[in-house]
Amino acid sequence: MPPNPNVMMKLSDLGFNHxxxxxxxxxxxxxxxxxxxxxxxxxxxxxxxxxREIPAELAGKFLFNVESSVELPCVGDWVSVQxxxxxxxxxxxxxxPRKTFLRRKRAGMEVDYQMIAANIDIAFIVQSCHFDFNLxxxxxxxxxxxxxxxxxxxxxxxxxLISEDELQEKLAAIREAGITTRVIALSxxxxxxxxxxxxxxxxxxxxxxxxxxxVGKTTLIxxxxxxxxxxxxxxxxxGEGTHxxxxxxxxxxxxxxxxxxxxxMRELGLLGAGQWVDKGFEDIIELSRxxxxxxxxxxxxxxxxVLAAIADGELSxxxxxxxxxxxxxxxxxxxxxxxxxxxDKAFGRFIKTAKKNMKR
Numbered sequence: 001m002p003p004n005p006n007v008m009m010k011l012s013d014l015g016f017n018h019x020x021x022x023x024x025x026x027x028x029x030x031x032x033x034x035x036x037x038x039x040x041x042x043x044x045x046x047x048x049x050x051x052r053e054i055p056a057e058l059a060g061k062f063l064f065n066v067e068s069s070v071e072l073p074c075v076g077d078w079v080s081v082q083x084x085x086x087x088x089x090x091x092x093x094x095x096x097p098r099k100t101f102l103r104r105k106r107a108g109m110e111v112d113y114q115m116i117a118a119n120i121d122i123a124f125i126v127q128s129c130h131f132d133f134n135l136x137x138x139x140x141x142x143x144x145x146x147x148x149x150x151x152x153x154x155x156x157x158x159x160x161l162i163s164e165d166e167l168q169e170k171l172a173a174i175r176e177a178g179i180t181t182r183v184i185a186l187s188x189x190x191x192x193x194x195x196x197x198x199x200x201x202x203x204x205x206x207x208x209x210x211x212x213x214x215v216g217k218t219t220l221i222x223x224x225x226x227x228x229x230x231x232x233x234x235x236x237x238x239g240e241g242t243h244x245x246x247x248x249x250x251x252x253x254x255x256x257x258x259x260x261x262x263x264x265m266r267e268l269g270l271l272g273a274g275q276w277v278d279k280g281f282e283d284i285i286e287l288s289r290x291x292x293x294x295x296x297x298x299x300x301x302x303x304x305x306v307l308a309a310i311a312d313g314e315l316s317x318x319x320x321x322x323x324x325x326x327x328x329x330x331x332x333x334x335x336x337x338x339x340x341x342x343x344d345k346a347f348g349r350f351i352k353t354a355k356k357n358m359k360r
Contacts, residue, residue, distance in 0.1 A: 009050050011036075013256060015119060015206050019099050020078055027094040028080040035090065037077045038250040045073060047081060047090050048250065056081060056090040070103070071095065074115035075248040075260055076206060101148040102208060116144075117208050117248060117260045122200060123150045126211035126220070129185075130161045133170055135177050136322050139281070141210055142181060143326060150208075153182045153200065157216040160187040177319055178283030188219045203256025210262060221251060221259050281323045287315065299324070 014036050028034055038053055039046040045056040056079075058072075066072060073079055073095055080094035102116040102123060125141040127133050138154065145152035154174070159167055167185060174183060186193035201207070201224075209217040251259045284306055288296065292303025298320075301307075309315035 009252075011050060013204060014048060014252070015121075015204055015258065016078060017204075020096055023096050027096050029093070032080040032082050032093055035079055035081050036250065037073045037075055037079060039247060040073065040075055041247050045092065046249075047079065047092070048252075049081075054083070054088065054090045056092050059091050059093045062093055062095075068113070070113050070115060072115070074101075074118050075250055076118040076120060076208075078119065100150045102144060102150060102210070103148060104144060116210075116262060119206060120148070120150045120208045120260070121205040122207045123152045124155050124207055124209050125152055126155045126157050126209055126215045126217050128158045128161075128212075128215040129156050129167060129170060130158055132212050132215050135173065135179075137212070138174070138179065139177075139322060139326065142179065144210075153184060154179075155193075155197075155220075156183060156185045157220070158187065158189075159185050159192060160189045177316075178281060180282065186220070188216055188223050191223075194223070201253075201255065201257045204258075206250075206258040206260065208260040208262065213263070218261055221261055224257075224259075225253060281319070284315065284320065284323050 011034060016034065016036070024034070033049065035047040035049040035054075035056075037045055037056075038048040043058075045058075046053050047056045048054075073092060077098065078096035079092045080096075081090040081092050083090055098118040100120050101118045102120055103113050104116060123141075123145045125138060125145070127138060133156075142152055156167070156170060162170075171183060171185070184193050184196050186197065209220065211217055248260060248262050251261065253259065284298075287305045287309050288298060290305035291298070291301070293301055296304050296306075298304055298306040306315065306320065310317055310320055
């Protein structure tokens with residue numbers, strides 16, 4: 001079961017280690033305390049300190065200096081706060097640097113980052129063995145994890161819905177696609193795979209669950225807690241669950257492991273992750289070392305080892321096409337984002353100058 005939210009804990013129990021301690025003097029000023037963001041709902045925050053969870057708001061000065069949504073606190077962030085109303089409310093004044101992070105392109109037409117979570121030790125990428133299994137989407141999640149320097153582990157959930165032979169086919173498909181990430185096959189119904197999962201769930205670690213709606217992320221947390229504290233919904237006629245989680249939240253289990261549950265993502269656009277796309281396609285990168293030209297684009301050059309591998313059947317055309325697509329998508333959005341940032345900064349300087357002139 002999860003610990004009582006009002007039981008005394010140390011900041012180290014919540015993941016505050018030497019890496020963050022090195023930044024205390026520059027972030028946490030006199031009269032301020034350290035806490036971790038445990039939930040974000042639009043402009044409202046919950047922070048977790050050594051004793052309990054407390055509602056929090058951003059200080060006006062903090063908001064004034066923010067130039068991008070990336071600079072706003074997200075779940076898992078460490079912040080400096082001041083307490084008010086006898087400790088019933090916290091005001092967030094500072095944001096600690098992030099050791100790791102998970103982010104994506106904001107859904108829709110807007111070219112900007114959306115922070116998913118920060119200071120994550122392990123990202124569990126959950127895919128259902130039934131209708132959700134998708135290697136292209138899996139690669140996107142792996143690139144997202146690599147972009148934020150987060151260790152990734154793939155969880156194939158709902159193994160009870162398929163036969164053992166079908167499971168082995170899916171595991172083989174992952175390996176044949178060049179994905180070398182650790183994979184844990186799991187069933188919330190039978191408990192299969194949970195012993196292996198428990199081996200990586202160490203006290204003080206922060207884990208994040210990523211995946212589409214209905215793949216079993218919330219059910220997995222309920223299984224680990226032994227309770228049904230988080231709402232889930234029955235599976236549909238197709239065998240898939242339905243969307244339940246509506247916000248990102250940090251949950252501390254009795255074992256000391258922390259989980260961040262996230263809503264299912266319909267869109268998983270990549271922004272500024274070009275160099276990390278290679279991490280998800282290491283087989284292609286290895287082939288490219290034998291290309292005749294160091295700057296080979298792997299599209300038309302003679303002496304291209306990647307194109308030769310496709311012709312020989314060593315590399316599938318589908319995987320190659322997915323690699324090019326992710327590279328082009330990330331580069332395109334990155335150029336658009338840089339242009340947007342230039343305009344935002346210019347507008348921000350104009351507003352700040354106008355405010356200063358009004359005070360004169």
